[in-house]
Amino acid sequence: MDNLVLKQALLDKCKELQLKVIDNLKAEMADAQKSANEYGPPRDRYDAFRMQMLRKKDMFAQMMVKAVTEYKALEQIKTKKCSVKAEFGSAVITEDQMIFISTSLGKVEHDGQTWFAVSLMVPLAQALLGKKKDEEFTFRGKTSRVIDVF
Numbered sequence: 001m002d003n004l005v006l007k008q009a010l011l012d013k014c015k016e017l018q019l020k021v022i023d024n025l026k027a028e029m030a031d032a033q034k035s036a037n038e039y040g041p042p043r044d045r046y047d048a049f050r051m052q053m054l055r056k057k058d059m060f061a062q063m064m065v066k067a068v069t070e071y072k073a074l075e076q077i078k079t080k081k082c083s084v085k086a087e088f089g090s091a092v093i094t095e096d097q098m099i100f101i102s103t104s105l106g107k108v109e110h111d112g113q114t115w116f117a118v119s120l121m122v123p124l125a126q127a128l129l130g131k132k133k134d135e136e137f138t139f140r141g142k143t144s145r146v147i148d149v150f
Contacts, residue, residue, distance in 0.1 A: 003150035
């Protein structure tokens, strides 16, 4: 498979997964708001249930802001050209695993292969940053080699 086609497919899969995260968070926010509304007004100033539901909604709202920001980051990835070195938006194949440096989505299955979508902030991505094809890197005391970057 052409590397650019593969990179676009990985990006599309990551966007799809991130949209599912956003949709789940919207549903959780709506559910918490509904529970608070159904409970009615606070019984007294120490009424904890309604406040707990509203705090839960706020927590999901904060998570959603982060998820939307990550989706916008995915939209910034260029798939029209291959990367020469490992950077944001690169697909990196090492001796041990296949990594897509994008956002922290974890395991991404594509075409029978397992890729790992990782953020630039994770230690593995930091170890790979700037590495080119056939260069070695050390992660957690183990030295490995970059087989391909695109």
